[in-house]
Amino acid sequence: MRFDTLQIAKDHYNNYALRMGFSVKMNTSRRTGNVLVKQQFCCNKYKKPKADDGGAEAPPILDPIPDPRPVDTDEEMEDEPPIFAEEEAGASKKKKKRKRETIKQTQCKAKMLVKLMDGRWEVTYFVRDHNHPLVNRPSLSKYLRSHQGISPDEKEFLRILYNCNLTTGYTKTDPDFFYKVKYDEEDRVVNIFWVDGLARKAYAEAYHDCISFDTTYMTNMYNMPFAPFIGINRHGQSFMLGCAFVRQELASSFDWVFGAFLEAMDGKPPNNFITDQDGAMRQSIQSIFPTTVHRCCRWHIMKKA
Known part of the structure; x- marks a missing residue:
């Protein structure tokens, strides 16, 4: 397949991912000078599982109640956003508790590689199969990160x-x-x-x-x-x-x-x-x-x- 722009190629693969039930991330890319000539889109479970847990699903983590002292304990989440969040506010409005679920990485090989050829982006490599279950309900797959938001x-x-x-x-x-x-x-x-x-x-x-x-x-x-x-x-x-x-x-x-x-x-x-x-x-x-x-x-x- 060939696409007029890289954004169209990304949208096409993301729409495919929505129908199949997985989320998409932009992985490696290659430039010639300042011109982007290759881009790889992959499943968001492409990373290796953590060595200490063998890839097991991490349990939800309760953040500790913040200390009254002004200490910044927030950390940026690289993968999926929190599935749900809860806040508890007492009289002082200082207590906060959030429950997080981290995404399970499986080193999934599903991907699509596009290359700039004669002014158009051509698919040069494609892997269809995943090594993990896909979300088989459209009502849930729309909540995956790459399918959230407004077009x-x-x-x-x-x-x-x-x-x-x-x-x-x-x-x-x-x-x-x-x-x-x-x-x-x-x-x-x-x-x-x-x-x-x-x-x-x-x-x-x-x-x-x-x-x-x-x-x-x-x-x-x-x-x-x-x-x-x-x-x-x-x-x-x-x-x-x-x-x-x-x-x-x-x-x-x-x-x-x-x-x-x-x-x-x-x-x-x-x-x-x-x-x-x-x-x-x-x-x-x-x-x-x-x-x-x-x-x-x-x-x-x-x-x-």
Whole structure:
């Protein structure tokens, strides 16, 4: 395989590690002058086990309660961060206790070596097999060190929300989070669409028969209509299947939003689509969802009547 940049090669191997259930570290590298020409990525259990324990899993260690005197006893952990931490604070708020688990090193040989050749990074050596059990549950493998944190794209999305005075609370539940942003010629945000992985899965498996879309919700500061995609589950409860902000309620804006929704849902259009009687929406639905039955919302009809 060949990659345009070293970062893309690293991301590819790390995504592979997430699916397989291990964590990745950058190991040895080689430079020619100031130019990096070789880089090795390896399993984070690549080190030799300690000679005194034969590689046995180290038990959790309780840090001693700090002395009242100002003595710095913190040590930097090179490998995985603490799995859990506890703090005990008395009246003086001086007592602190942390429980740590250290990672078991097995001298694992799994690795991927890439070399810079003709301006691209080519995989020249690859070892697939590990000498230790892998994490076989995706709900746990995401907590390994190389899979923690927020991707650059998601950081940019949170920055956009923050600049628009929107809440940026973030919890990454799975790797299928989807979002898309449209800018105008002055690099200002025009439209935003996003949907989480659970909603995408629910839509694909069962809940694509009838979707409601409404733009009557407004934000305070920028007057951008908030447009949620709402579905109904088997219990008659409504739930979110995507959200959008649109600068202007034009056919071109709805074309973009509906196109983003279709892209997020792997090209599967809803069977029925309920909206108000907006002409721009009707035009976009006919263009983007030609096989979908467009229905008008009874609440809007009765309100106008």
